[in-house]
Amino acid sequence: MDEPYVAELVGLLVEVTGEEPAAIGPHTRLDADLLLESVELARLNDLVVRRHGDGADIVRHVATLSLDELIELTVGDLARHVATHAGVPAR
Incomplete structure (x- = not known):
């Protein structure tokens, strides 16, 4: 169920961070491995x-x-x- 979303997020993270796709997988930690900054998280969220x-x-x-x-x-x-939560209205 999550696999298509993992692939999508990997693509989005490559776009947002410039990391190589091979460096990102389901076990990649946003903080410790990618050093994702708050601006990048905001872009990913958008x-x-x-x-x-x-x-x-x-x-x-x-x-x-x-x-x-x-x-x-x-x-x-x-x-x-x-x-x-895809397609679910915000609370």
Whole structure:
């Protein structure tokens, strides 16, 4: 279920960060591995929301995480979030 979303997020992260696609997979951590900056997260979020609606808002999701959860957040975790919330109106 999450695989198409992982592939999509990998493509979007390549676009946002300039990383090589081979360097990004479902277990890639946004903070520790990609060193994703807040501006890049905001850009990624904008692209995801445009494609999947406000319910898939990544920034809103990240804001609910503890520091430890945020540090360990992976592409696969985001894919599950998007898969679960795609097309769902924001609350």
